[in-house]
Amino acid sequence: MSQKINGVKGMNDLLPGELGGDMAPVEVWQHVERTTRELFARFGYGEIRTPMVEDTALFVRSVGEETDIVGKEMYTFEDKGGRSLSLRPEGTAPAVRAFIEHSVANQEPLTRWYYIGPMFRYERMKTGRYRQFFQIGAEAIGSREAAQDVELMDMVVQLLEALGLKEVSLNLNSLGDDACRPAYHQKLVEYLTAHREELCGDCQRRLETNPMRVLDCKNEKCQAVVQAAPNILQFLCEPCKAHFDEVKRKLDALGVKYVVNPKIVRGLDYYTRTTFEFIAAHPALGTASTVGGGGRYDKLLKGLGGPDLPAVGFGLGLDRLTLLLKESGQKFSTPPDVFIAVADEGSGDAAFALASKLRREGLKVEFDTRGGSLKSQMKRADKTKARYTLVLGQAERESGKGQLKRMADGQQFPVALSEIVQTVRSAPPA
Ligand code: HAM
DSSP, X not given: OOOOOOOOTTOOOOOSTTTTTTSOOHHHHHHHHHHHHHHHHHTTOEEOOOOSEEEHHHHHHHTOTTSHIIIIIOOEEEOTTSOEEEEOSOSHHHHHHHHHHXXXXXXXXXXXXXXXXXXXXXXXXXXXXXXXXXXXXXXXXXXXXXXXXXXXXXXXXXXXXXXXXXXXXEEEEEOOOTTTHHHHHHHHHHHHHHTGGGSOHHHHHHHHHOGGGGGGOOOHHHHHHHHTSOOGGGSOOHHHHHHHHHHXXXXXXXXXXXXXXXXXXXXXXXXXEEEEEEEEOOGGGTTOOEEEEEEEXXXXXXXXXXXXXXXXXXXEEHHHHXXXXXXXXXXXXXXXXXXXXXXXXXXXXXXXXXXXXXXXXXXXXXXXXXXXXXXXXXXXXXXXXXXXXXXXXXXXXXXXXEEEEETTTOOEEEEEGGGHHHHHHHSOOO
């Protein structure tokens, strides 16, 4: 027997119904995607689709060489032309690259984009953390104002509301800018250096490369050290403080709840000023509780050779959102309206044609292409949870009439074969 080949570790198959194991059924994914598209359109965001693969340098220069994402987690390879390419680990850098490449700034003063698609990070896997995962992301380029930050956070809040996801809290912070962050950085390094021996091995290394990441290390020993670390918010310069105050004021005015959390430093280097994370307190996610994060990146466009424009955005983990929704017990798959069963051999073609016609007219119709006995077809009808069954045999063909059987209670509805759609649509629920 040939050996079977499995999918790549950390990359999941999404299957319909109950077939997909731990992952949420694909119908849940479709529901989240549909809800997102509808809602984001209301906010004036247009969809972009960028390639899954980019020049490696794009991520090195934006996400940052010293980050875990670029340093340890990227799928990087050389193509046949000797170029270093990487599977995208996130969506902001590709969006900015596309914005610059298509000279979008010359065509509109304020750009609002969103994307839904797979990202790739070679991470240690667990529930809610995968090597291919999906993000819903949005980026707004061109506005420096706090209103833009708040519009994005409001969009996430409204999405979570529309999905019926509660127990997600918005954590808000500011990382300052080039004017005020260096002084904070220096104080933090001094403090952490004095506690170096108490930090985990990773954080001892981070102290040299990316000290702010020590603040969000999950290790208990590091958490204890971080408790008394200098607070970034006390170091903000006047303009950064004014921006942060305005963000909070506008969130309050919209009635959006948040907690200020100076430990929200994010794992990517491009942030300035506002940063935020949406954190879910739900056992289904274990420690992978951050369902989304984002912030301002006012220096990134210029840093990637583009115009000097401010920007802000977020990314949501679609895998995590769907896991939460799966737990919520809501149902997203709709059963067939009608199952067409064949009563005798001579009626197969007519039943097949009737199923086709009803689908054209808008019904969701099941038909067992394997044929088989009426009994086995009825079993199949039960299994598909079809609302109605119609058995087509010689008598029905000759009279042009049949019986629609409502599966929930067995009640029969006489129907002209030419009027099945109207009858199904108007029949009262069982
Ligand atoms: P991020 O925090 O790296 O930000 O990722 C955003 C979200 O993607 C996370 O909060 C999490 O829900 C999900 N995520 C990340 N890694 C994984 C994984 N291995 N498995 C499952 N889900 C994961 C960004 O990527 C930024 N580009 C967000 C942004 C947009 N900032 C500004 N604009």
